[in-house]
Amino acid sequence: MRLTMYRVLETSTGKKRGMSLVFNVVLVTIITLNAVAIVLHTVESINRKHAVLFRDFEFFSVMFFTVEYLLRVWVSVENEKYRNPVWGRLRYMVSMSAIIDLLAIFPFYFSLFATDLAIVRILRIFRIFRLFRISRYSHAVRLIQRVVADRKEELVLSVMFILFMLIIVSSIMYYVEHPVQPRTFSSIPATMWWGVNAMATVGYGDIHPITPLGKLLAGIAAMMGIMLFALPTGILTSGFLEHLRLQKGARNYCPHCGKEI
Structure with missing residues (x-):
């Protein structure tokens, strides 16, 4: 029973x-x-x-x-x-x-x-x-769990890159904007809120640079954020494709000679 x-x-x-x-x-x-x-x-x-x-x-x-x-x-x-x-x-x-x-x-x-x-x-x-x-x-959820488990090292590394870049950009922006906006950019941790908005291209507008150098840095941070945030997406996509190919028993063929790899 x-x-x-x-x-x-x-x-x-x-x-x-x-x-x-x-x-x-x-x-x-x-x-x-x-x-x-x-x-x-x-x-x-x-x-x-x-x-x-x-x-x-x-x-x-x-x-x-x-x-x-x-x-x-x-x-x-x-x-x-x-x-x-x-x-x-x-x-x-x-x-x-x-x-x-x-x-x-x-x-x-x-x-x-x-x-x-x-x-x-x-x-x-x-x-x-x-x-x-x-x-x-749910089979789909279990597939996601397997993909994340297989790619955890790459995902952790990409997240670390994002965090390091957030700290670097926020620190530079603090020293650029603090002299002219001491209350808004009061500290590096406070500036990191701006860094998250800039790198994620959210742009709430509650905190923003006003100096030419600060605006230039904000543009660079936004472009770098787009590239860095795309890393986990690419890692997960490749993991999904690999697992789906293995599940379906698909074979790999050379794109030049056509022979099975």
Whole structure:
């Protein structure tokens, strides 16, 4: 029975059959409805009119997710990674997917014992974690995770380049503009807000250079920002193409002689 339940709960995307398909459709539907409820709950007119419906649906969802969480802990030993009946289940409970499951139901149980309503309102934001549970059943999300994991060194390096350039540009701009705008460009950390706007080409306009040299530097920063921000995009694109090619079993051919590489 435990093995059957494990197959229902954990069957991979694209191979669901019978009860597994029904369960996953129901689960994704409930998660989606929870996301809609979270959004509509903030509309005062709708909340007043359907307060009982929101409360009942929240109770039903928490009970459903609680039973599912307990079942997943119970059947986790069917996975080779968590084979030990005690330590295996404990390892599963601290895994990322299990933590997301727990955060989805934790605010409800905490509100039963909490006396500070402000804390309860803050913790309700954890309900949004139910959205992340859909990723467990999405092949596309798993593909993104694999691509990011394979290209993490290149991504980290490109982000470091962006941060270094932000610090350099902001430092130069501070020494250029501070003498004429001491309040606006009061420090290098304050100038880094301008640097983010300039390199991302957002241009909020709340802080901007007025000297000719500062304007020249702002133009250079904007052009460099476009080039630097394109690096992670290119890295991820090449990673996606490589994974898709491997999945489809595509072969590489030389563009000159036409032979298979």
